[in-house]
Amino acid sequence: MSDMVDLVIFGGTGDLSTRKLLPALFQLHRHGLAERLHRIIATGRAETDTDSFREEARGNLQRFLPEGRWDDGIWDAFRERLYYVRVEADHPQHYSDLAGLLDTGEAPGRLYYLATLPALYGEICRQLQGAGVVDEYSRVVLEKPLGHDLASCHAINAQVAQVFDEEATFRIDHYLGKETVQNLLALRFGNQLFHPMWNNTYIESVQITVAEEIGVAGRGSYYADTGALRDMVQNHLLQVLSIVAMEPPATLQPGDIRDEKMKVLRCLEPISADNVAECTVRGRYAAGAVAGEAVRGFLEEDAFHDADTTETFVALKVNINNWRWAGVPFYLRTGKRLTRRYSEIVIEYRRQPFSLFANDPQELTNKLVIHLQPEESITLHTLNKKPGLRSKLKLKPVELHLTDDDERDEDSYDAYERLLLDALHGDQTLFMRRDEVETAWRWIDTIIAAWEEAGTPVKNYNAGTMGPNAATALVAVDGRQWHE
Ligand SMILES: NC(=O)c1ccc[n+]([C@@H]2O[C@H](COP(=O)([O-])OP(=O)(O)OC[C@H]3O[C@@H](n4cnc5c(N)ncnc54)[C@H](OP(=O)(O)O)[C@@H]3O)[C@@H](O)[C@H]2O)c1
Secondary structure, eight states: OOOOOEEEEEETTSSSSSIIIHHHHHHHHHTTTOOTEEEEEEESSSOOOHHHHHHHHHEEEEHOOTOOOOHHHHHHHHHHTTEEEEEETHHHHHHHHHHHHTTTTTEEEEEEEEOGGGHHHHHHHHHHHHHOOOTTTTEEEEOSOOOHHHHHHHHHHHHHHTSOGGGGGEOOOOOSSSSSHHHHHHHHHHHHGGGGOOOOOEEEEEEEEOSSSSTTTHHHHHHHTTTHHHIHHHHHHHHHHHHOOOOOSSSSSEEEEEEEHHHHHHBBBBOOTTTTHHHEEEEEESEEEETEEEOOOGGSGGGTTOTTOOOOOOEEEOBBOOOOTTTEEEEEEEEOEEEEEEEEEEEEEEESSSSSSOOOOGGOOOOEEEEEEEEEEOOOOOOEEEOOOOOSOOOEEEEESSOHHHHHHHHHHOOOHHHHHHHHHHHOTTTOHHHHHHHHHHHHHHHHHHHHHHOOOEEEETTOOOOOOHHHHHEEEETOOOOO
């Protein structure tokens, strides 16, 4: 792709664009990192114009930018980059209008960001090609969810592939844009301290939790047909898992990193009707209280009365069948209306074979906890001598914080800033390759089929808790507990 790029956002008036993409672009502009970006052309179905769109964007940015980041001077320059074109996805004339606007610019590169219904992705690509605005300098970014199962994902990918090569296709999972997820690569492959112990000889188990406080109100019938497994595990949790579990890549080039992630996905042990009861838990929130506020249950929300087979919580025990991870369970869980909003990875090391100390052996474990949200940080749980004359050689847990707080505050950014910057520069490292997404769907489909075959129930949990009791039992039968 040539240096200068026009960014066209399909769904430019939608929630994602308003809350995430435009604030991220403003921040890149503010940091002087948007030098490749020429214009930002938002599209939607409304018959509005560029001036009105700019006015609306101004209010939205003031609302959604992180505190203290609004700046009138920066806005004056940024607003000049913003344009609006009305585009109905299946309306050729609207693409001609878009092509007319693109032709007036100086940027030969085009980045089409599809932040709209995935069912429209194929049509939008086809229409863009028909309007003559796709060439070797064009790329496309695809928002999740890419389909509902392997077949629908494959269909979307195939339609997009008729217009854009794989090298020009950027599939987003915003978890990959998080600093701490990238830091996992640095931690694992940059430190002799961790790398030699990153295997089943030293690691007992791995937990990945993505907990949300929010419910599903506002997500209409989409969530009723989706559920937590498809909505969160297929993408965010499996992407994080594959980075935790991957082998060292040959280089840091996108192809090498994605090859290694892909190998992990291929080694996931299938979950079938035979082991689905011991490896999965499905839950659905009932009424309860979150952050001190009473909330309704999932089936009491208007759009979800009939969605009694939809899970809002899922916990899985996952085995990775390869030399590094055989015998190390990866416990995954995610859900809505849980105790609090947080995401973390917990690496639990094996206990020493013999203890010299007067502690309960249960206490003698090291853990590495990688916090992904709300704050991004890494904590190593170690054991020190309990100080003082009274306790001779007793141990107490001590937390070592491995994050450079000063640098973090200075350089903190949203995942979408990282990903937009990389897409503008054509770097695919933090984007998902087609085979990764499809392999993940293939594995998820086996679980859904197993649930159907085994009639796996969706168990209630009270909003404001960490899921159904069965999730506690899932790890307890292995003698473990969730890290809280
Ligand atoms: N919101 C998030 O936080 C989030 C997070 C991750 C992924 N995503 C994904 O991002 C995509 C957009 O989500 P969203 O929450 O922003 O949705 P949204 O608020 O419903 O916005 C949808 C956008 O698509 C446009 N649109 C709808 N139908 C269209 C059509 N037939 N032709 C042309 N444009 C059309 C809408 O334009 P109008 O102005 O005409 O309505 C609007 O700009 C979805 O794939 C979603 O799953 C969203």
